[in-house]
Amino acid sequence: MPVCVMGEGAGPDGQGTASLTVIPISHISTSSNHAHHSVKGTVVLKGRLVSSPSHNFILKAVLQDDTDSNTSPQDGSINVVLLGTLAKDFSQAVNQGDVVVASGFGVGKSPTALKDKLHPCNLLLSGERAFVHVCQAPPADRTSQQDVKRKRPLLPAEVPKYTYTKLDNLKPGEVVNVYGVVVFFKQPFKSRGSDFCSSLKITDQSQQKISCTIFCGKLESHPQIFQIGNIIRMHRVKVHLYNDTLTLLNTFGFSALTFDGAVGAGVEPRTASKSFHFTEEDRRAVEELRLWAASQVLLPADATLTLSAVQPKMYFDLTCQLLAKATVDTTCTLLRVWDGTRCPHALLKLTVEPNIVEGPTFSEEREKLIASVLVYDNHVQFAQQIKPGDFLRIYNLRAIPGLVKMPGLSSSQSEVNHLSFHLHGGTAYGRGIRLLPGDSPDVQELRRVMEAFQGYDEVSHPDLNDSVLWPPLSPERGASVACSTERTCDHLVEPLTLSKVKRSVPGGVHHVRVQLRSYEPRRLHQALKLYCSKCTSMQDVPDDEHLDSIFSKAAADCGPLQPCSPPTWTLSGKVYIPRELSRRPPVRTLNVHMSAQLLSEGRIKELIFLTGSTLQEACHLAAGYHNVVPMRSSGGHLALLDPPAPFLFRGRKRFYRCKQCSETSVREPTTDGVIDEKNIGEALGVQLLKFVLLMKFQLQDASDTLDVFLWRDAESFFNVSAVDAAAYQEAQDSIRQTLDSLCPPGDSSGRRPWLDVCLTEYRPTEEDTQTFYQICHTSTFKPSCTRTPPS
DNA sequence: GCTTAGGGTTTG
Numbered sequence: 178m179p180v181c182v183m184g185e186g187a188g189p190d191g192q193g194t195a196s197l198t199v200i201p202i203s204h205i206s207t208s209s210n211h212a213h214h215s216v217k218g219t220v221v222l223k224g225r226l227v228s229s230p231s232h233n234f235i236l237k238a239v240l241q242d243d244t245d246s247n248t249s250p251q252d253g254s255i256n257v258v259l260l261g262t263l264a265k266d267f268s269q270a271v272n273q274g275d276v277v278v279a280s281g282f283g284v285g286k287s288p289t290a291l292k293d294k295l296h297p298c299n300l301l302l303s304g305e306r307a308f309v310h311v312c313q314a315p316p317a318d319r320t321s322q323q324d325v326k327r328k329r330p331l332l333p334a335e336v337p338k339y340t341y342t343k344l345d346n347l348k349p350g351e352v353v354n355v356y357g358v359v360v361f362f363k364q365p366f367k368s369r370g371s372d373f374c375s376s377l378k379i380t381d382q383s384q385q386k387i388s389c390t391i392f393c394g395k396l397e398s399h400p401q402i403f404q405i406g407n408i409i410r411m412h413r414v415k416v417h418l419y420n421d422t423l424t425l426l427n428t429f430g431f432s433a434l435t436f437d438g439a440v441g442a443g444v445e446p447r448t449a450s451k452s453f454h455f456t457e458e459d460r461r462a463v464e465e466l467r468l469w470a471a472s473q474v475l476l477p478a479d480a481t482l483t484l485s486a487v488q489p490k491m492y493f494d495l496t497c498q499l500l501a502k503a504t505v506d507t508t509c510t511l512l513r514v515w516d517g518t519r520c521p522h523a524l525l526k527l528t529v530e531p532n533i534v535e536g537p538t539f540s541e542e543r544e545k546l547i548a549s550v551l552v553y554d555n556h557v558q559f560a561q562q563i564k565p566g567d568f569l570r571i572y573n574l575r576a577i578p579g580l581v582k583m584p585g586l587s588s589s590q591s592e593v594n595h596l597s598f599h600l601h602g603g604t605a606y607g608r609g610i611r612l613l614p615g616d617s618p619d620v621q622e623l624r625r626v627m628e629a630f631q632g633y634d635e636v637s638h639p640d641l642n643d644s645v646l647w648p649p650l651s652p653e654r655g656a657s658v659a660c661s662t663e664r665t666c667d668h669l670v671e672p673l674t675l676s677k678v679k680r681s682v683p684g685g686v687h688h689v690r691v692q693l694r695s696y697e698p699r700r701l702h703q704a705l706k707l708y709c710s711k712c713t714s715m716q717d718v719p720d721d722e723h724l725d726s727i728f729s730k731a732a733a734d735c736g737p738l739q740p741c742s743p744p745t746w747t748l749s750g751k752v753y754i755p756r757e758l759s760r761r762p763p764v765r766t767l768n769v770h771m772s773a774q775l776l777s778e779g780r781i782k783e784l785i786f787l788t789g790s791t792l793q794e795a796c797h798l799a800a801g802y803h804n805v806v807p808m809r810s811s812g813g814h815l816a817l818l819d820p821p822a823p824f825l826f827r828g829r830k831r832f833y834r835c836k837q838c839s840e841t842s843v844r845e846p847t848t849d850g851v852i853d854e855k856n857i858g859e860a861l862g863v864q865l866l867k868f869v870l871l872m873k874f875q876l877q878d879a880s881d882t883l884d885v886f887l888w889r890d891a892e893s894f895f896n897v898s899a900v901d902a903a904a905y906q907e908a909q910d911s912i913r914q915t916l917d918s919l920c921p922p923g924d925s926s927g928r929r930p931w932l933d934v935c936l937t938e939y940r941p942t943e944e945d946t947q948t949f950y951q952i953c954h955t956s957t958f959k960p961s962c963t964r965t966p967p968s
Numbered sequence: 969g970c971t972t973a974g975g976g977t978t979t980g
Contacts, residue, residue: 218971390973
């Protein structure tokens with residue numbers, strides 16, 4: 178067999194490689210004679226074994242030279258093509274991450290070098306002389322870690338270049354790849370044939386609206402559309418003409434990725450597929466579609482409402498958690514759900530025989546919060562598959578006032594104007610139920626809302642029935658994920674015990690193997706700080722209560738009696754504040770000033786200067802406008818709000834300025850590129866404050882304990898950026914999960930993992946006699962979990 | 969291997 182597997186540490190066995198010289202991959206060229214050379218490298222990509230008529234089998238791989246740090250990444254990684262039996266053996270014996278030595282290869286010009294930016298040559302391994310030696314297979318637990326580490330720099334040789342057809346350029350009969358914004362969709366439903374059917378309609382910058390039908394027997398292969406406005410990418414759909422209208426139908430090799438549609442949200446593809454191509458260009462395509470969609474007024478509005486906002490007779494989509502359910506009859510199932518809010522209308526409680534209810538009972542107070550949803554006909558089957566604790570989205574739910582008559586059941590409340598909810602039969606209007614994955618942003622948000630609900634964990638009325646089940650069933654909560662750390666530095670020092678670290682000469686770098694005994698602060702938001710890189714000051718992130726008061730003071734200065742002249746480069750207008758946000762019904766409007774230049778370019782959503790708003794209103798408008806700068810009136814002119822108020826809202830992100838280092842003035846930002854915190858800050862004379870994470874860890878080993886700080890490298894430690902942690906629940910949850918794994922709450926040291934950590938010693942100033950320690954060059958990894966938070 | 973559905977003026 179031409180592929181030889183050797184365990185780690187085994188020496189060369191003379192099977193053809195011992196007499197060869199190992200050369201760096203960068204030395205490979207078509208003009209050299211490599212008959213007596215071999216190359217050693219890590220298999221960073223292993224393609225699939227493909228049967229080929231001419232060679233029986235063919236397999237492509239990419240080999241990366243880990244020893245030669247002097248070369249560019251282009252020259253350090255090379256495409257390898259294996260043919261025949263060797264390809265088959267390689268496919269079985271070699272895994273991604275293995276280190277192999279290849280010899281007896283031919284060298285050719287790589288046809289993909291321009292595209293994949295790898296070595297200009299490729300290695301051809303076929304015939305009797307070709308030989309592959311596996312000399313180091315990583316232990317199983319290291320494989321995923323290596324995969325994670327190598328994911329980014331890896332540029333697979335065989336990533337096909339996909340082209341995407343705009344929706345006004347479809348020709349009947351063509352098989353195309355498309356991107357679009359979802360304007361209508363139905364959850365997959367069972368067709369009369371053999372498959373599930375998804376029906377959706379998409380649009381793009383060409384304004385064309387195209388219906389698509391996806392037939393697929395496997396539910397998980399259907400596009401995971403959660404909301405109108407989601408972005409979808411589909412590969413291999415065929416253009417059909419039906420009733421004089423172009424439609425798209427999936428065809429062989431179909432695949433779909435879907436994305437959140439919100440500007441500024443993470444670009445995380447939703448798919449069940451384990452291997453899919455996703456490039457920087459794809460990320461751009463998603464972000465461009467999001468921006469475009471945000472500027473379109475004609476796209477349908479998302480029908481999502483909370484129980485607190487729903488009115489009788491409305492149709493709406495509800496994101497909620499299933500608390501209990503009961504089968505009413507063959508055509509009707511009762512779902513008892515909650516979404517973390519209180520419905521202002523009394524909710525109908527349908528009394529059902531206790532023995533047919535699946536799920537707990539709740540105290541009277543809590544019963545008042547729970548909505549009764551009756552699902553009919555085709556939806557009953559899906560309802561049978563879900564269980565209490567599941568997170569759901571129910572589409573086209575109807576709020577029904579009054580008494581509901583249910584076959585075989587009596588209602589304890591016969592008064593009218595109690596709301597219940599119906600999911601009618603059929604799939605019209607996208608009616609249906611969808612199970613939401615526990616890690617989806619919607620569920621994270623739902624949990625946050627539930628946990629923030631007043632009285633959620635109130636202990637003054639402990640109730641036997643639900644004390645264990647409220648907080649409602651959250652299977653993932655507190656579930657610990659195996660987690661450890663690895664050093665990313667190249668210091669050549671031997672690990673020391675903590676007691677030796679303490680006794681060593683100050684000023685050094687140490688490697689230690691420790692457990693995390695405790696950490697501060699326990700409340701994550703207190704670990705977030707704002708740092709000025711100019712004056713190196715650090716301050717807390719202001720709380721909303723503080724900001725509320727700054728906003729209301731500024732709003733008072735912007736009243737009708739204080740005329741204020743905006744800069745000459747702006748045009749002024751008004752924005753309407755939705756009724757539910759308005760403190761003074763019926764309708765509240767705010768003055769805004771926009772760049773005349775941007776308006777003339779039709780970039781109406783990009784930047785507004787907002788006066789007189791509350792904090793809440795500024796946040797609300799930041800969901801619709803890309804950049805919202807809150808302003809006040811000062812001496813008849815516009816001015817920025819005083820610190821610590823944020824000077825800019827971008828989506829959920831807030832940007833702050835340093836009071837000492839900013840010399841503000843209201844100038845127009847450059848409008849030729851993307852408008853963001855950098856050029857807005859520059860135009861306004863703002864010294865941006867950077868979000869940082871600051872924590873104190875107490876480390877322990879058998880010898881001693883040691884207090885250390887985590888600051889400079891905190892973001893790479895958690896693999897989360899501080900600005901994301903400030904804005905996104907998901908990023909905060911990721912940090913929380915890491916800490917919970919490193920230091921399980923309420924647990925003895927038994928379950929705490931041992932961590933490899935790099936420590937640097939420092940003294941804040943020359944005069945300081947005390948030595949501090951900081952964790953550097955250390956990252957956490959979760960072998961069982963490779964998800965990354967939004968960037 | 970072929971078929972399925974082809975949104976929609978909702979209603980228990």
